[in-house]
Amino acid sequence: MFAMGSAPPVFIGAEEVEKHLHRASLLLPALEAALANFSSGSAGGVAQPVRTVVPVHRHGGFLGVMPAYSAADDALTTKLVTFYEHKKDSSVPSHQATVLLFDPRNGSLKAVLDGSVITAKRTAAVSAIATKLLMPPFAEVLCILGAGVQAYSHYDIFTELFTFKEVRIWNRTKEKAVKFANSVNGPVQVCSSAQEAVTGADIIVTVTMATTPILFGDWVKPGAHINAVGASRPDWRELDDELMKNSVLFVDSRDAALTESGDVILSGAEIFAELGEVVKGTKPALPEKTTVFKSLGMAVEDAVAAKFVYDSWSAGN
Numbered sequence: 001m002f003a004m005g006s007a008p009p010v011f012i013g014a015e016e017v018e019k020h021l022h023r024a025s026l027l028l029p030a031l032e033a034a035l036a037n038f039s040s041g042s043a044g045g046v047a048q049p050v051r052t053v054v055p056v057h058r059h060g061g062f063l064g065v066m067p068a069y070s071a072a073d074d075a076l077t078t079k080l081v082t083f084y085e086h087k088k089d090s091s092v093p094s095h096q097a098t099v100l101l102f103d104p105r106n107g108s109l110k111a112v113l114d115g116s117v118i119t120a121k122r123t124a125a126v127s128a129i130a131t132k133l134l135m136p137p138f139a140e141v142l143c144i145l146g147a148g149v150q151a152y153s154h155y156d157i158f159t160e161l162f163t164f165k166e167v168r169i170w171n172r173t174k175e176k177a178v179k180f181a182n183s184v185n186g187p188v189q190v191c192s193s194a195q196e197a198v199t200g201a202d203i204i205v206t207v208t209m210a211t212t213p214i215l216f217g218d219w220v221k222p223g224a225h226i227n228a229v230g231a232s233r234p235d236w237r238e239l240d241d242e243l244m245k246n247s248v249l250f251v252d253s254r255d256a257a258l259t260e261s262g263d264v265i266l267s268g269a270e271i272f273a274e275l276g277e278v279v280k281g282t283k284p285a286l287p288e289k290t291t292v293f294k295s296l297g298m299a300v301e302d303a304v305a306a307k308f309v310y311d312s313w314s315a316g317n
């Protein structure tokens, strides 16, 4: 129950979140600052442990608990996210999330927000930040591997921020890739194999539920930039050893990458920098090299996104 004097929390559902966060690019300034603050240690004012993940062995699922406080934003949240590898019921999304937003002054719960839209948009916005910094000059071909929720949010922000001559998609089941191409606002080439999609691409986004590699170093154009968004378990892979070892590796969080990323842990690839260090300018971006941004998703990204939505909702926008 709620303490006397504190208002009950508001519920902000998916439609309302979408209304206040209609474009992921609205989050770019706050996310850039949050990445830089996260990579500044205690001086940055971000408190964020590596996510706790509870396996639900019996049903092939996981529950992730993601708390964070950002002093710069005065945002205190925790996200609860479930992700299921083997979906028994395909009408249920593989990832479902809720964000709890607290009043940092006294710990009262202020809002319960749908976290699925937030997760889709903040993840794509962070990939866009990495891409802006790490992509080769004159990038013309975007390739997306996977055709689920994250594929759509990545397509939206990438085509808003960058101009491509060609956008390609591949998915394990072709029907989903065709559906994707038919539903987005712009021409998309559906490819029959991941290799066909990747060959010659300047920017590659991997957004699959794969647990073994779907992207091989052999196929990748030298100098390309890869946003590796899936494979968030220590024994899951999207990228092969060759690609991991022969690229310059950027991560959102070193601690998380060394705890959660099968691509990092199992390949033994060396981490060059956190993205926040590049945003701050304490590490170079090296866009002329082949670069991989290994994204695992950070709680502070959810904190700034939830605060953005709550503030907009409170202002009656």
Ligand SMILES: NC(=O)C1=CN([C@@H]2O[C@H](COP(=O)(O)OP(=O)(O)OC[C@H]3O[C@@H](n4cnc5c(N)ncnc54)[C@H](O)[C@@H]3O)[C@@H](O)[C@H]2O)C=CC1
Pocket: 083, 093, 094, 095, 119, 123, 146, 147, 148, 149, 150, 151, 171, 172, 173, 176, 207, 208, 209, 210, 211, 214, 229, 230, 231, 232, 295, 296, 297, 298
């Ligand atoms: N780094 C981050 O911040 C975040 C990462 N993710 C990860 O991004 C990935 C995509 O997430 P969503 O789009 O929400 O999932 P989704 O379930 O909507 O889409 C997943 C796609 O992967 C394909 N797929 C499934 N199993 C596959 C396999 N074994 N090999 C190749 N393709 C396969 C499906 O056909 C589908 O198109 C997941 O791995 C998820 O955990 C999700 C949220 C945040």
Ligand SMILES: O=C([O-])C1=[NH+]CCC1
Pocket: 064, 081, 083, 095, 119, 232, 296, 297, 298
């Ligand atoms: O950051 C996030 O919400 C997630 N990363 C991998 C699964 C969910």
